[in-house]
Amino acid sequence: EPExxxxxxxxxxxxxxxxxxxxxxxxxxxYFYWYRQILGQKVEFxxxxxxxxxxxxxxxxxxxxxxxxxxxxxxxxxxxxxxLEDSAMYFCASSEDRGLFEQxxxxxxxxxxx
Amino acid sequence: xxxxxxxxxxxxxxxxxVHLPCNHSTISGTDYxxxxxxxxSQGPEYVIHGLTSNVNNRMAxxxxxxxxxxxxxxxxxxxxxxxxxxxxxxxxxxxxxLTFGTGTRLTxxx
Numbered sequence: 001e002p003e004x005x006x007x008x009x010x011x012x013x014x015x016x017x018x019x020x021x022x023x024x025x026x027x028x029x030x031y032f033y034w035y036r037q038i039l040g041q042k043v044e045f046x047x048x049x050x051x052x053x054x055x056x057x058x059x060x061x062x063x064x065x066x067x068x069x070x071x072x073x074x075x076x077x078x079x080x081x082x083x084l085e086d087s088a089m090y091f092c093a094s095s096e097d098r099g100l101f102e103q104x105x106x107x108x109x110x111x112x113x114x
Numbered sequence: 115x116x117x118x119x120x121x122x123x124x125x126x127x128x129x130x131x132v133h134l135p136c137n138h139s140t141i142s143g144t145d146y147x148x149x150x151x152x153x154x155s156q157g158p159e160y161v162i163h164g165l166t167s168n169v170n171n172r173m174a175x176x177x178x179x180x181x182x183x184x185x186x187x188x189x190x191x192x193x194x195x196x197x198x199x200x201x202x203x204x205x206x207x208x209x210x211x212l213t214f215g216t217g218t219r220l221t222x223x224x
Contacts (some may be wrong), residue, residue, distance in 0.1 A: 004157075020194045033211070043158060043201075045211035056210035099207035100146060105157030 004106035006092050012112045013082055020079045021109045023092030032075045033103060034067065036060070042048045043091070050098070051077065082113045088113040118202045123219045126192050134187040134218055136202030147178060147185050148205045150212070151198040158201065158214070161187065197222045 005024045013019050025032050034046040048055040049067050066078045075094075079086055089110050093103040119137040126132040138147065149161040161170040162169055162176045164185070169176045189196055202219040 007149040012173050023169075030208075035212075042216060043152070043212075043214040045213065093157070098210055100163070100205070102148075102160035102163070103158075103212060105159065 002104075004092055004094055004104050006051065006090075006106040006109050008109060009107070010110045010112070012114065015084060015113055016081050019079050019082055019111065021079075021090050021092075021111070023075045023077075023106055024073050025075055025092065025094030028095050028102055029094035029104070031055070031095045031098050031101075032067075032069070033095075034077045035091045035105075036073070036088040037094065037108075038085075038088045046077075048098070055098075079111075082111075084113050085110055087113045118204060118215055120200075120202055120215065120218045122216065123221065125221045125223055126189075127223050128194060129137065129191055132189040132192045132196070134189075134200050134202075134220065135183045136186070138202070138204055139183045141182050141204055142206070145204040145206055147173070147176065147182075148203045148212070149176065149187050149212075150201045150203060151196075152201070152217070153195075153198045155216065157176065158212075161200070163205070192220075192222050194222050194224060 007022045032049040035043050038045045045058050047057040063079045068076050079098045089108040091108045092106045095101045095103045146163050146165050148163040150158045151161050152158045162174050164176045176188045199217040199219050201214050
């Protein structure tokens with residue numbers, strides 16, 4: 001069964017450093033998403049991406065964040081200058097289309113900012 | 115976004131049916147009811163969705179009240195693998211994002 005994959009599974013970084021989280025969505029999917037979950041809290045939407053551009057973003061997704069689909073398979077989330085409060089699980093998801101279609105989530109990358 | 119209300123936690127015995135309730139009294143006519151679950155240390159996983167009629171799939175059944183103000187996710191025979199947080203989410207066609215609440219933490223007792 002096709003699945004969303006994410007690398008690395010765990011990333012440790014120093015405050016102020018840039019990090020790039022990588023995702024490989026399911027191959028025939030058109031919509032891509034990033035969500036995050038701070039330990040013990042709700043899963044929060046960050047951004048959706050379609051046709052090589054951001055489709056919707058949340059208030060969390062400020063200028064420190066960016067997304068990119070550098071080739072036909074990868075989807076990345078970059079945090080330019082990490083803060084302590086960016087420590088969280090980051091989940092990538094993809095769907096065939098938006099709206100009713102289910103979103104398939106990856107296993108997540110745990111980001112720890114020291 | 116329309117709001118859903120779920121119990122914080124529930125327990126069930128293994129191999130028995132589980133009924134997970136969700137209230138959504140402000141649901142609009144175009145909102146679909148989606149259920150996702152999150153197993154420990156994993157990403158969320160789609161379970162089932164419906165609009166008005168009851169729905170069945172290999173994982174679960176979804177029973178929707180006639181007035182659509184509530185729904186119940188039914189796991190017919192719970193296993194230890196079903197221990198997870200279950201989220202009831204209202205989702206509109208054309209919507210970009212899933213809005214997760216705190217969900218119901220389901221514990222399965224062996």
